Amino acid sequence: MTDTPDQGQEPTPEEAVHPETAAVLGGRADGELSLAPVLYPTSTFAFDSVDEGRRLATSMAPDRFYSRYGNPTINAFEATIADLEGAEAARAFASGMGAVSAVVLGICSSGDHVVAQRQLYAGTQLFLQTVCPRMGIDVTFVDGTTPGAFAEAVVPGRTMLVIAETPANPRLDLVDLDDLGSIANALTVVDSTFATPLGQRPLDHGVDLVLHSATKGIAGHNDATLGVIAGSQDLISWLWGFATLQGANASPYDAYNAHRGVRTLGARLRQQSETALLLAGFLEGRPEVADVRYPGLASHPQHELAVRQMRSMGGLLTFDLARGIDAGRRFVEATSIARQATSLGGPETLVCHSATTTHVSLTPDELEASGIGEGTVRVSCGLEHVDDLVADFGRGLDAAGV
Ligand SMILES: *Cc1c(COP(=O)(O)O)cnc(C)c1O
Secondary structure, three states: OOOOOOOOOOOOOOOOOOHHHHHHHOOOOOOOOOOOOOOOOOOEOOOOOHHHHHHHHOOOOOOOOEOOOOOHHHHHHHHHHHHHHOOOEEEEEOOHHHHHHHHHHHHOOOOOEEEEEOOOOHHHHHHHHHHHHHOOOEEEEEOOOOOOHHHHHOOOOOEEEEEEEOOEOOOOEOOOHHHHHOOOOOEEEEEOOOOOOOOOOHHHHOOOEEEEEOOOOOOOOOOOOOEEEEEOHHHHHHHHHHHHHHOOEOOHHHHHHHHHHHOOHHHHHHHHHHHHHHHHHHHHOOOOEEEEEOOOOOOOOOHHHHHHHOOOOOOEEEEEEOOHHHHHHHHHHHOOOOEEOOOOOOOOOEEEEHHHOOOOOOOHHHHHHOOOOOOEEEEEOOOOOHHHHHHHHHHHHHHHOO
């Protein structure tokens, strides 16, 4: 919860409601009668007196001062995410990468060390591989699925940050959140984008910061680009100080769309998870398919961990076509309801053939090293009727061939 002008008032005790309910109720100002969140597109606010100006200029995330510092629309979205994540505070950013770069550059200095998992969103991986070395920040990559791998790579006194993503690109590998949260001598951060705040709560496991590309499931309609980080008030205040200078603050328009999206996240996530499980089961039974990865399938190598730490298995799945690169191309060209696009978490089902799109520059060996086969297809399940999707995928598989 970000600071409000009513410093003297005790915060009302958290209502004991389910997260889906909290998502609907969150972030509404007391006494506000508009049921939709209110959009304040303004970049700045007038203040009544010198004293008021001084108070605003010296407070954390003032909601009516200057919108790079804070804004009622953005702060309301942040308060909702903080609530859903069980965090004291949250800060929104212009994109998921704005959030990733703020965590790394806001916390680490030249000479510091970062431990990160090998299975990561490509933008995060590139940031760690190209920007960090230029800043004198060393990064060690580990296999996030190996128990204890993060803790072993921590160098006491030098490692500032441990970065994990779960479920992770591209093969929906999971990181054990209890294992990660038990690391005490470095700050831990989880990119929880694929799970959404209703799918898992990393802070409950002792993790220090949780991060989302809110562009994805949180905003949920492919009409906003923003990111968000939640954690303790101390850490978010520190990151807020960096963020006001970094300048990758969220736009009020995007925060408005994201807050609009959060209110239906429960229903969307439930539907998308149900569709993903049905589609995964359908794909598993087809001869054109060599392998299906979905945390909700008993065949997922970390299914027990998924059941232990996830409330919902999410709408993302990955599968491998037996006949490789040509089959992948034929599959995505033969589907018509499922569109070819990158991104995820929206109403439209999206398919992406990694070897000819996101990872086109890699050799077959490099593809294998990053867990991507020539026939790997990533699916973001949307909100269409599952029978229509099964028919569409059936057409794609017929075209892919056995
Ligand atoms: C998309 C994504 C990001 C980056 O978010 P942007 O909003 O595109 O900057 C980071 N992590 C994960 C897991 C993502 O899917």
